[in-house]
Amino acid sequence: MGVLRSVVLAGGGTGGHIYPLLAFADCLRRHFPEVRITTLGSPKGMENELIPPAGYDLRVIPAFQLPRALNLDLLRTPDRMYKSAHAAGKVIDEVEADVVVGFGGYVSVPAYLAAWRRELPIVVHEVNVPPGVANRMGMKFTKNIAVGFPHQPQLAESLRDARVVGVPLRTAITGLDRPALRPEALAHFGLRPDLPVLFVSGGSSGARTINLAVAGAAKKLSHAGVQVLHVQGGRNDPFDVPSDLPVPYVVVPYLSDMQLGYAAADLMLCRGGAITVAETTALGLPAIYVPYPYSNQEQRRNAGPVVEAGGGLLVDNAELSPDWVERTVIPLARDPQRLAAMGTAASAYGRRDGDEALLDFVCQAVAGR
Ligand SMILES: CC(=O)N[C@H]1[C@@H](OP(=O)(O)OP(=O)(O)OC[C@H]2O[C@@H](n3ccc(=O)[nH]c3=O)[C@H](O)[C@@H]2O)O[C@H](CO)[C@@H](O)[C@@H]1O
Structure with missing residues (x-):
C-alpha cells in the first residue's frame, strides 16, 4: 500500500452517501495517521449535521441540482456548475489532493469535474443500481469504479468492470x-x-x-x-x-x-x-x-x-x-x-471489510496514475 498524503472525499445529501464516506475516512486515518482528509459537501445536506461532529474538515461548496436524466445539456448550462466546480477545484488545489473519492450525491459532480481537469485520479464508489446520476457522470471521467454488492456489475452496463469492494461501514x-x-x-x-x-x-x-x-x-x-x-x-x-x-x-x-x-x-x-x-x-x-x-x-x-x-x-x-x-x-x-x-x-x-477493500482500491488507483 503506497502512502497517501491528502485525500478529498465528496458525497452528500442523505445518510446513505455520508456514512460510507465517514467510515472510509476513519479507515484512511487508521492506515495513514498523517493523511490530510478534506470533505466536500453542499449547503443543505445532512453532511452539515454528520461530518463536523465526526471530526473531519467539511468544505461547503455552492450547490447545483442535476436533472434526474443525464445529458449533455448539463455541460451547456454551465453557470452554477462551473461555480461549484471552481470552488471544488480551489479546495483540491489548496490541500494538494492525491486523489478524489466520490460517494455520490450532487456535490460529487463538481469534485469529479475539478479532479478531471487537473488529471487527478478519481475513484467512484457506488452502492445503487442503477447508479445515481452524480456517479454516472463521474464514471465518464474514470475507470476506477467500486461497487457495494456482488450482483451489481451484472445489472448495469456502466458497472460491468467495477470492482466489488463492499460498503465501508462505521467501526x-x-x-x-x-x-x-x-x-x-x-x-x-x-x-x-x-x-x-x-x-x-x-x-x-x-x-x-x-x-x-x-x-x-x-x-x-x-x-x-x-x-x-x-x-x-x-x-x-x-x-x-x-x-x-x-x-x-x-x-x-x-x-x-x-x-x-x-x-x-x-x-x-x-x-x-x-x-x-x-x-x-x-x-x-x-x-x-x-x-x-x-x-x-x-x-x-x-x-x-x-x-x-x-x-x-x-x-x-x-x-x-x-x-x-x-x-x-x-x-x-x-x-x-x-x-x-x-x-x-x-x-x-454480509461483509464487514468494505472500508479496507475500498482503501486498497484507492491506493491502486493512485499508484497506477
Ligand atoms: C429514498 C432514497 O432515495 N433512499 C436512498 C438513500 O437512503 P438513506 O439515506 O436512507 O440511506 P441508507 O438506508 O442506505 O442508510 C442509512 C444510514 O443512516 C443510518 N441511520 C439511520 C437512521 C438513524 O436513526 N440513524 C442512523 O445512523 C443507518 O445506520 C445507515 O448507515 O441512500 C441509499 C444509499 O445511496 C440508497 O440506497 C437509498 O435508496
Whole structure:
C-alpha cells in the first residue's frame, strides 16, 4: 500500500452517501495517521449535521441540482456548475489532493469535474443500481469504479468492470458484538430483556408509510408481547402511539448511536437503502425490507438478493399496513428459531471489510496514475 498524503472525499445529501464516506475516512486515518482528509459537501445536506461532529474538515461548496436524466445539456448550462466546480477545484488545489473519492450525491459532480481537469485520479464508489446520476457522470471521467454488492456489475452496463469492494461501514457497527452490547442497549432504551424487540427505521430520513403502519399496529404488537424501538426519522412528522400499552413502545427521533438499536433488536423492519442492507447483513440481523417505491427500484435490488438468500422478507410499500404487521411481523418476532435461521443467512451474505477493500482500491488507483 503506497502512502497517501491528502485525500478529498465528496458525497452528500442523505445518510446513505455520508456514512460510507465517514467510515472510509476513519479507515484512511487508521492506515495513514498523517493523511490530510478534506470533505466536500453542499449547503443543505445532512453532511452539515454528520461530518463536523465526526471530526473531519467539511468544505461547503455552492450547490447545483442535476436533472434526474443525464445529458449533455448539463455541460451547456454551465453557470452554477462551473461555480461549484471552481470552488471544488480551489479546495483540491489548496490541500494538494492525491486523489478524489466520490460517494455520490450532487456535490460529487463538481469534485469529479475539478479532479478531471487537473488529471487527478478519481475513484467512484457506488452502492445503487442503477447508479445515481452524480456517479454516472463521474464514471465518464474514470475507470476506477467500486461497487457495494456482488450482483451489481451484472445489472448495469456502466458497472460491468467495477470492482466489488463492499460498503465501508462505521467501526461502531463492524466492531459490534450484538449479544455483548444487548443488555446495555436494552437498558438505554428502557426495554425489557425477556421479550422480543422489533427495531423500526425508515433510513436516514425516515419513512412515513412505515411509521404509520407500525404505529397503527402498536396495540396488537404490545398485547402480543412484542416490544418496539421505533426511529421516527430526522425529517418526518411525529405520529401517535397509545400511552397505555402493556409493554414498551419506544419512539426516538433519530439515532446517532445506531449500533445501540441494532444491539437491542431481534428483528428489523426497514427500507432497503444500500447502507442499511449492508449493515443488517454485516450484523446478521433478520429484517423485513419495505423498498422505497419511487426511486428506480434501487432498494428492491438492494434487498432482493438478501431475501433470496433467506436473510429476511420483502413487502411492497403499498401492502404494508397495520394488518400486515399483525399477520406477518408478530408471528415472526415471536419465533426465535426462524429468526436465528434468517440471521445466519443474512450474515452469510454480509461483509464487514468494505472500508479496507475500498482503501486498497484507492491506493491502486493512485499508484497506477
Ligand atoms: C429514498 C432514497 O432515495 N433512499 C436512498 C438513500 O437512503 P438513506 O439515506 O436512507 O440511506 P441508507 O438506508 O442506505 O442508510 C442509512 C444510514 O443512516 C443510518 N441511520 C439511520 C437512521 C438513524 O436513526 N440513524 C442512523 O445512523 C443507518 O445506520 C445507515 O448507515 O441512500 C441509499 C444509499 O445511496 C440508497 O440506497 C437509498 O435508496
